Structure formats: structure tokens, C-alpha cells
Amino acid sequence: MQTEPILEARDLTKHFVAGGAMSRQTVKAVQNVSIKLFPGKVTAVVGESGSGKSTVVRMLARLIEPTSGQMFFKQHNVLEDKGRRTLLSYRGQVQIIFQDPFSSLNPVHRVGYVLQRPLRIHHIANQKRQIQQRVHDLLQQVSLIPAADYAVKYPHQLSGGQRQRVAIARALAVEPKVILADEPVSMLDVSIRLGILNLMAKLRDEQRIAFLYVTHDIASARYFADELLVMYAGHAVEGGDTESLLQDPLHPYTQLLISAVPDPARGLRTAEIKIKGEIPSLTAVGDGCPFADRCPHVLPKCREAMPPATVLPGKRWVRCYLFDGK
Amino acid sequence: MAHISTSDSAQSPDAALKPLLTVRDLSVEYRTKSGRVRAVDHVSFDINAGEVFGLAGESGCGKSTIAHAITRLLKPPAYTEGGDIRFQGRNVLELKDDALRAFRWEHVAIVFQSAMNALNPILTIGDQIVDVIRAHTGMSTRQARARALELLQVVGIDAKRIDSYPHQLSGGMRQRTVIATALALNPELIVMDEPTTALDVVVQKQIIDELQQLKKQFGFSILFITHDLSLLVEISDRIGIMYAGELVEIATARQLFKNPRHPYTQRLMNSFPSIHGAKQEMLGIPGSPPDLIHPPTGCRFHPRCSKVIAGVCREIHPQLIPLDATHAAACHLVNEGLHDAN
Structure with a gap:
């Protein structure tokens, strides 16, 4: 029953240039991320700090311009519209909610x-x-x-x-069609987070607003989101229906992320995944899979090129050579 | 003023076990321009040797203030207004100068949330650990450096990072460095105030796993403070729940998870969506934590509670009532046996 996406991004990439003239470096914040938002649906982007999830939001909100990639609002290529007028009309339809309500409201x-x-x-x-x-x-x-x-x-x-x-x-x-919510509850006390998520769920259902929910809290993404996109070091590595993805994560990084979530309901520590290493520096990300150095199933080709997305049944997809050609 | 009785029945199941730390009727106030804020109000608990005791609650509930009071780090306008803190039988609140210096690092070490602020930015991490060791022992710089290397390896930091x-x-890695420093003098108790809150879940998991290994190896106790109840239930032996400056429930982690008795604990438990099991609608808790300058009358949770008893909860302040040897809750419903009927 899903119709056309209201907002769609294809292969969004954002590189920042950091450092001075002598130490110029390119920070590859987001690489080839595609995402679709549908009316009355919540898509969550989950990932750790530095995974590029906030940069994706900023590009979708047109606060920053992507280095490359395309964005379509109601099938209309919005990146071709440059004027202030068209930007204003875009912002009249796509709104953003920031993490910190203490600094996003003018105190005076x-x-x-x-x-x-x-x-x-x-x-x-x-x-x-x-x-x-x-x-x-x-x-x-x-x-x-x-x-x-x-x-x-x-x-x-x-x-x-x-x-x-x-x-x-x-x-x-402004009666928006899309709301981009960047960690909207992570600065709030735990007892009131659900109240905010429930409010947004109500708006999704009653006003058919399309939500992008960016979070590091996978449990809240499960609670609120219909679809999930997992990001790691600037890449979208896996996506699909929230329930199916969480019950059966395919990408080794997604598996690691889910195993790390504290969850007393899970009972005594089951199926431990040994965690090695840390997220790579975004200036040092090569052409291969960014998770290769930490991955227990790493193959030689993982270090050479980022695997293409393998599309699987149930609206699932994953970018990992373990599933390539299956 | 509010009062919670010191219920010994809420303590360790093993009576023969002598507590490492006992806190009795601890009260701490912040003397602010707009009035006195009682951040901690008559709180009592014990921590046994080798135990992880968790304290949970929302911002402003007083849990960090307790950590500061135990380690004698309260600064004006915060003052300990009453109560007693004993560590291995010694009165912590009366420790002076040298005895206090020895108490801090040698017996009790502290790990705070923000590792960036805990470390001196202009010293290498090796030098900082060496400083702590040398200030408390007669070790030479060389010996202390060797020990620092050992400690860094213990917490999983590569030896070549010592001069970083x-x-x-x-x-x-910064938080691991702080933990290494805390371990330097083999303390009996490590107070950890939101040690992993600023970290990503994967890193949090790594550090918690390492911490449990270290605990097994060295046998220290931990006072673990966090707002993340699901993390706390996983790692603690016993847990105290704080609300508006008071301890409202204390129990083993298992009891608290399986059978929370205070409505606040129940609602708090129900504020954490799970990634497993059936998906259900959750409500969180309506309203906000109270203003402690003018705390609510009677039970401080009553304005947010859905089980208020007319004529009781708004008027009478509930005491901590023992339910069994390890479980106590401060709620009138528990007292009247009405709890399960709701």
C-alpha cells in the first residue's frame, strides 16, 4: 500500500575539508546514502557518534549542500532550485527538530x-x-x-x-509534510522521553506526517519507527522493516550494535559478541567497507571496495559481501 | 520535614557480611539565593564488599550529590546537613587532611561522567597516573611508570599510548584511562557517576565488560550511578531508586526487575523500550520531576502517580517499608497491601 515517497535522497555524499593549507584533509562524513520517507511513516537512522546521521539530516533540511547526490521532494529535484523563494517553500514543507531544546529556543x-x-x-x-x-x-x-x-x-x-x-x-x-527529528529525546529525562515519542507517533498517524527519526538509541527506534537505516562511519550499511531488521540483523556491524544494547529482558548475557577496536577516523576511511578492520568475517575484497546493496525479501537490504549474489 | 526510617531489613541478605560502606540518614542541602534545596533527604543504604550497588533516578534526584558526599567532594553551596557515612567503620564525614587524602584514591576512587574534564589536558596520561601513585606511595618515578604501564594494559590501552x-x-580510551587511574592504588570501592553516559553503546559495552573482568580480578565494590535503569539492572547486585532526593525503593536487581513495588520504579521501568519481546505501547511518566525548593506535600511522587490514595498520599509522607530481607519501598500502597489489587 506504500505510495510514492514524499522525500527521497539518492546517493547523498558530503565531504568536509578540514585543517589549514598545510594539513588539508577531507572528512568523508556521508557517502552515498539513499533514503526514502513516506507519508504517515517513521524512518529511523541509527548509528553511533560520527556515523554521519546528523549530517544526513542537515542535508535533507537543506542547511548544508551535499557534495553530490540528488534529493527529490514529491518527485521534484530540489537541489536544482537555488533561490531564496524556493528554499523557503521547501522549508515550509520540511521541518526540523533539534536535539537540544535548551538552545533551539531563543531565551528572550x-x-x-x-x-x-x-x-x-x-x-x-x-x-x-x-x-x-x-x-x-x-x-x-x-x-x-x-x-x-x-x-x-x-x-x-x-x-x-x-x-x-x-x-x-x-x-x-507551517503544516509540514516531513519532520526531521535529530535526537529529539536524548537530552530529556527518561521518564518524559516516551511522552514525546508518543506525541510524534500521534502526529504521524493523525496528520500523516513523514518522520525521519535520528537516534543512537535502537530501542527507541524500535518503539517509534516503521523502517530502519543503520549507519556506520558515513555509510548506510543496512536497512529495512524495523521489526525484521532487529530480530534478524544481517550486517556484522548491526549485529554488534544490537548486542551492545543493555537489555535486562534478554536475561543473562547470551551470545556475546567480542568487540574489537573503535570507529575509524573519517579522514582515513578508504574505499572499502569501513567496518572491515573490526569485522569478524572480513574478506580480502572488503578492504578494496564498498559492497553494493544486496536487496532481500521483506524490503530488506544490506551492504555486505557475505550476502552479495545471494 | 520528610523522614525515612533506617530500615536494616533492606540491607544485605547475609547478616554476617560486614558492609564496606554504610550511609545512614544522609541529608545534603544546596543553599541557594532562592531558598534551601534539600537534594538528598535522609538516605540510608549499605554497600558490601565485592558488590555492585546501583543508584538510579532522573536528573536532579540527588544521586550525584550522594557520590560527592561519600567522597567528601561537596563544595559550597552544598552542605551535608546530617547523617552518618562510615567506611570500614571509620567516620568519613570527620576525616581530616591526610586521612582524607588517603581515604580518597587509596580506599575510594572516583570515576566521573566526563573523562575529558577529569584528565589534565597538558599532561600525558602516563604522567597523570604516575602523579597519583607517587602522591600516595613511596614508589620512584620509574616504578610508578612501570605500574602505570601495567594499569593501562589492564584496561585495554596499548602500552605505546602512555605518552599520549x-x-x-x-x-x-579517555574513560579507560580514568578507570586505570582509579585502580592505581587498589581501592576497595570505586564510585562511578554516569561513567558511560557520554559514550556510544558499543564502547559502553566494551567498558562494562572490562569493568566486570577487573572486578573479578581485584575484588573491589562499585557504587554505580546512572539514569539508565536497563544498564543498571544488567550489572548491579542491588539497586536503590531515588526520586526527588529520597530513596524510594531498594532491592536486588532481580527483584527490582521482576517485581518493582513503588509506582515510580514501575513507571520508570516501563520508560525503557526493549529491543526484544513483544512490542507494546508505553507511557513514560506524565509531568516532570518536582522543584525541590517547594517539594510536593506527602509523597513527593503523588502529582505524577496514577495510584494516589485519596486522603493519604497527598498528606502523609511514606516511610521506607521492608517487604522482605532485601526489598523495601516507600509507598502507602505497599503499607496497606493495596498494591497488588491495582
Whole structure:
């Protein structure tokens, strides 16, 4: 029943140049990552620090330009549109929520003002009364009730969870089709994280918003996401339906990642995977699979070229030579 | 003011075992401009030799303040307002100068969350370990360096890294260096305050596995503090749950996982989605942790609790009530036997 993707990225690559004239280095932050977002679905990108997941979000939000690759919004190639106008209209449809609600809200403005800004900038409402009504609607949608009380508060008068709700309301103000959520709950207290995830799930279901959920917390990705994309050192190594992927991870890195998640329900430590080494430096990533040096199943060809994606039944795919040609 | 009785029945199942550390009725206050904040309120627990005791709770519940109080690292505006901390029978709160210096490193070592801040950026990691060893023993620099090398290898750092500066190491290696330093003088207790929170799960797993190996090898006890209850249940022998400055439940890790009795513990347990088993809707906990300048009356959890008893929970502060030899909870439902009916 899945229709066309609302937002699709093909082979997104981002290289940053670091260092001075004498020590120029290329940081290969993201390499050939493809991703599709569908209305009313959540796609999670999971990975450790430095895996490139936030860079993917920034490219999709058009905060940074990809080095290469293509992006399609409703089948329209958006990277060809350069002007401020088209960028504004893109941002009116694709919104972003950041990790830290303590720094993403301007401390000198009241909540009401924060929510009015996008309404005015995107000409969603112009009359004073209309704007006020819309601000109250937004606050109610994110369960900040009574809305009139919250509208006059400053960010410092709110808890972390309430601030993140304001950030979500701000994203909703423009009635977006896509929300990119970059670690939206990782700075919040554990007891209120689920409240935020449940709120986003409600928006997904009721407003058919497509979500990209970026996280290092696989358990929360399982809870919230329909599909999963696993990133390692700038590469997307495995993807597919969340449940199927987590119950039967194929890529050796995915297996390692899942085995490392603390989980008392799993019972006493089963099937230990011995972990070797650390994530490679992104300036030193070669042409091969970035996991090769740590992989227990490494083959000679793994160090030469990144394996192509092998497509498997059940919307699964994996980039690993162990499955190539199967 | 709130009060929790010191319930000895909530302590070790083995009465013959003498606790390494006993904390009784510990209270700590922050004296701020806007009022006194009681960050730790009449908290009591024991840590036995060779045991991992876990303390869990959300930000601001007082768990880190306890770590600082035990290691005597509280700085104004934080003051210990009452209670007693004994380590091998000695009164920790009265230790002075040399005795305190010896207590810290030789008997109790500390590992904090941010390894970057714990290490001096302008000294090599080898020099920092040598410093600690030389300050506490009569070892020569050469002997101490040999010991530092040994310690780095014990925590899985390549010997050739000894002359590296902290910024040349990854976060995981820095945290391993801090653990190596903590082990330097063979302490009986290592206090670890969110030691792996800043690390990725894979690195966290590596460090936790190594830590358990080291514990087996050296036999120290650990006070492990984290907000990550699922990690704590995996590694701890016993666990204390803190809420708004109070210890609200204490039990073995297994009891806590199988049969949490305090509604806060139950809801907290239910705030961690699992990657295994049936997928179910989870609710987290409504509301936010309270403001400790004006804590709620009665049970401090009552504004967020779904099982409030009319006329009781808002009015009367619950005491920690023993359920069996190793399990106690501070909840009126437990007292009235109403708990299971809900």
C-alpha cells in the first residue's frame, strides 16, 4: 500500500575539508546514502557518534549542500532550485527538530512569539486574531494546556520536555509534510522521553506526517519507527522493516550494535559478541567497507571496495559481501 | 520535614557480611539565593564488599550529590546537613587532611561522567597516573611508570599510548584511562557517576565488560550511578531508586526487575523500550520531576502517580517499608497491601 515517497535522497555524499593549507584533509562524513520517507511513516537512522546521521539530516533540511547526490521532494529535484523563494517553500514543507531544546529556543522570546514567527514568515496567518488562534491550536496539539498560559511563558520557565513540545509545535506551525527529528529525546529525562515519542507517533498517524527519526538509541527506534537505516562511519550499511531488521540483523556491524544494547529482558548475557577496536577516523576511511578492520568475517575484497546493496525479501537490504549474489 | 526510617531489613541478605560502606540518614542541602534545596533527604543504604550497588533516578534526584558526599567532594553551596557515612567503620564525614587524602584514591576512587574534564589536558596520561601513585606511595618515578604501564594494559590501552595527551585519545580510551587511574592504588570501592553516559553503546559495552573482568580480578565494590535503569539492572547486585532526593525503593536487581513495588520504579521501568519481546505501547511518566525548593506535600511522587490514595498520599509522607530481607519501598500502597489489587 506504500505510495510514492514524499522525500527521497539518492546517493547523498558530503565531504568536509578540514585543517589549514598545510594539513588539508577531507572528512568523508556521508557517502552515498539513499533514503526514502513516506507519508504517515517513521524512518529511523541509527548509528553511533560520527556515523554521519546528523549530517544526513542537515542535508535533507537543506542547511548544508551535499557534495553530490540528488534529493527529490514529491518527485521534484530540489537541489536544482537555488533561490531564496524556493528554499523557503521547501522549508515550509520540511521541518526540523533539534536535539537540544535548551538552545533551539531563543531565551528572550515568549513561547507565543516563537510560534508566531513561522506563521508570519510563511504567510500562513496574517491577522492578529487568526495568528493567536493558530498559536493556541498548536499548543493544544502538543498538549501544552491551557494554551493561553503557555503562550506567555519564556523558555526558561519550561522543563526540557515542555520546551521540546514547543519546538515540535513550531515545526507544526507551517503544516509540514516531513519532520526531521535529530535526537529529539536524548537530552530529556527518561521518564518524559516516551511522552514525546508518543506525541510524534500521534502526529504521524493523525496528520500523516513523514518522520525521519535520528537516534543512537535502537530501542527507541524500535518503539517509534516503521523502517530502519543503520549507519556506520558515513555509510548506510543496512536497512529495512524495523521489526525484521532487529530480530534478524544481517550486517556484522548491526549485529554488534544490537548486542551492545543493555537489555535486562534478554536475561543473562547470551551470545556475546567480542568487540574489537573503535570507529575509524573519517579522514582515513578508504574505499572499502569501513567496518572491515573490526569485522569478524572480513574478506580480502572488503578492504578494496564498498559492497553494493544486496536487496532481500521483506524490503530488506544490506551492504555486505557475505550476502552479495545471494 | 520528610523522614525515612533506617530500615536494616533492606540491607544485605547475609547478616554476617560486614558492609564496606554504610550511609545512614544522609541529608545534603544546596543553599541557594532562592531558598534551601534539600537534594538528598535522609538516605540510608549499605554497600558490601565485592558488590555492585546501583543508584538510579532522573536528573536532579540527588544521586550525584550522594557520590560527592561519600567522597567528601561537596563544595559550597552544598552542605551535608546530617547523617552518618562510615567506611570500614571509620567516620568519613570527620576525616581530616591526610586521612582524607588517603581515604580518597587509596580506599575510594572516583570515576566521573566526563573523562575529558577529569584528565589534565597538558599532561600525558602516563604522567597523570604516575602523579597519583607517587602522591600516595613511596614508589620512584620509574616504578610508578612501570605500574602505570601495567594499569593501562589492564584496561585495554596499548602500552605505546602512555605518552599520549588526552586530546589524542578517543572518548572511550579517555574513560579507560580514568578507570586505570582509579585502580592505581587498589581501592576497595570505586564510585562511578554516569561513567558511560557520554559514550556510544558499543564502547559502553566494551567498558562494562572490562569493568566486570577487573572486578573479578581485584575484588573491589562499585557504587554505580546512572539514569539508565536497563544498564543498571544488567550489572548491579542491588539497586536503590531515588526520586526527588529520597530513596524510594531498594532491592536486588532481580527483584527490582521482576517485581518493582513503588509506582515510580514501575513507571520508570516501563520508560525503557526493549529491543526484544513483544512490542507494546508505553507511557513514560506524565509531568516532570518536582522543584525541590517547594517539594510536593506527602509523597513527593503523588502529582505524577496514577495510584494516589485519596486522603493519604497527598498528606502523609511514606516511610521506607521492608517487604522482605532485601526489598523495601516507600509507598502507602505497599503499607496497606493495596498494591497488588491495582
